[in-house]
Amino acid sequence: MQNQLLLYGANGYTGKLIAKLAATYNLQPILAGRTEANIKPLAAELQLPYRIIDLDNKEQLENALSAVKLVLHAAGPYVYTAKQMIEACLQTGVHYIDINGDISVFEMLKKYDAAAKEKSIMVMPGAGFDVVPTDCIALQLKNKMPDATHLKLAFASIGGGLSHGTATTMTGKIGEGGAARENGMIVRKPLGQKGMWVNFGTKKLFVMTIPWGDISTAYTTTGIPNIETYTGMAPKVYRILKLQWAFNWLLRTEFVRNIIRKKIKAKPAGPSDEQRKNSSSLVWGEATNPSGEKLTACISCLDGYSLTAHSSLLISKKILDGNFKTGYQTPSGCYGENLIMEVPGSKII
Structure with a gap:
């Protein structure tokens, strides 16, 4: 799945875990973030392409998204970053997932359900340990x-x-x-x-x-x-x-x-x-x-961090394989109650 996924916030703690684990899921994400000094060394280490994107630069953001099918948004706090990204995804017809845990952000993103269905894209916040x-x-x-x-x-x-x-x-x-x-x-x-x-x-x-x-x-x-x-x-x-x-x-x-x-x-x-x-x-x-x-x-x-890296990449792979539902979705609402059992290390007690 070469370069169909944009990982925004790749230089953060969890973003790095996701970037380093991506190859396990046969994914080669484009690493993205605000600061070249933070993104470029990681891209060089993992031999992956990178983009420097300011979320507040609408044209720059939409231009970057137009080259991919899916954004894995890993740059919080989402109360400050989710709105710009979801609106750019709707403009470009790109699927959106994140690793958010903020109730208010879930509720905000839910309001984009109809717009996402119109664009035939899926919006799934909470693709990590939360939730x-x-x-x-x-x-x-x-x-x-x-x-x-x-x-x-x-x-x-x-x-x-x-x-x-x-x-x-x-x-x-x-x-x-x-x-x-x-x-x-x-x-x-x-x-x-x-x-x-x-x-x-x-x-x-x-x-x-x-x-x-x-x-x-x-x-x-x-x-x-x-x-x-x-x-x-x-x-x-x-x-x-x-x-x-x-x-x-x-x-x-x-x-x-x-x-x-x-x-x-x-x-x-x-x-x-x-x-x-x-x-x-x-x-x-x-x-x-x-x-x-x-x-x-x-x-x-x-x-929580290792699980987030695995589950977000697992869901990314499913989406890029064409396994998704349009509109606002929750993880088990889309993929069923056994989704967690597909993540390594999970077992019923």
């Missing part, structure tokens, strides 16, 4: 319990760490609180409003509510009207986070966020190869119907 594993669990539970009215999804990372990009995106959300889906509507909630212990099959872990992308996507996939999303958290840290609401006004200030951003830049770009190799993820879901019956499902999979 492929949880989306597949959600659909699996819905298929087994069609009358489910409540859905809980949780994940926990065993080992690993955060990349600069993920940490920067999270910094932009500090002080903003959480979210849940209630009666079909997205409702703002305090971050960590609820906490509970979850049996992930291999171990019991404490989790707390967070505004994960499935608040948007699991509803699109399943139609289940009440959804909560959780992540693993040490109980001691959870008790501290419960007090965050009192300081949200301070955490939202640019002064505090800039201090945090400087600390992020001083740290390594992300987990080392060894850290990722020794890390894994656990994903759990629980569906409940009006009778109070409950159904659970659990899988283990790769660490």
Whole structure:
């Protein structure tokens, strides 16, 4: 699949992982980003072509896209970058996927459904760890319990760490609180409003509510009207986070966020190869119907970054092979509940 894929944000931590793994999926992406000094060395190392593109330069962006069939957008925070890219994709008739996890971005991109269908292209945000594993669990539970009215999804990372990009995106959300889906509507909630212990099959872990992308996507996939999303958290840290609401006004200030951003830049770009190799993820879901019956499902999979590289390339390959649905799609909504099992390292617990 030579040069039919444009990987934008190839110089980021996850972008580099995707670029280096692409050959495994018989893909030769065009590497793209804003700064030549960051993109050119990677392109030389991998012997791949590259383009320097400013997302705010509409003509330059559309010119680059006109040469490909698909964009894998790996440059966040997507709240600042997704709109320019999706609109350029619509102008040029190019498929769009990304590795976004922001609820508001999912909801924004969903509004392009009709326009994407008109152009016969697919729009699929969330082609990485957020939200492929949880989306597949959600659909699996819905298929087994069609009358489910409540859905809980949780994940926990065993080992690993955060990349600069993920940490920067999270910094932009500090002080903003959480979210849940209630009666079909997205409702703002305090971050960590609820906490509970979850049996992930291999171990019991404490989790707390967070505004994960499935608040948007699991509803699109399943139609289940009440959804909560959780992540693993040490109980001691959870008790501290419960007090965050009192300081949200301070955490939202640019002064505090800039201090945090400087600390992020001083740290390594992300987990080392060894850290990722020794890390894994656990994903759990629980569906409940009006009778109070409950159904659970659990899988283990790769660490979030490695999984993102694999799943985004797997989906890219499917699209370039002609396996796609037009319009706005979710991963399991398009490719079924077993999509996650096509990603190396995934197994049912």
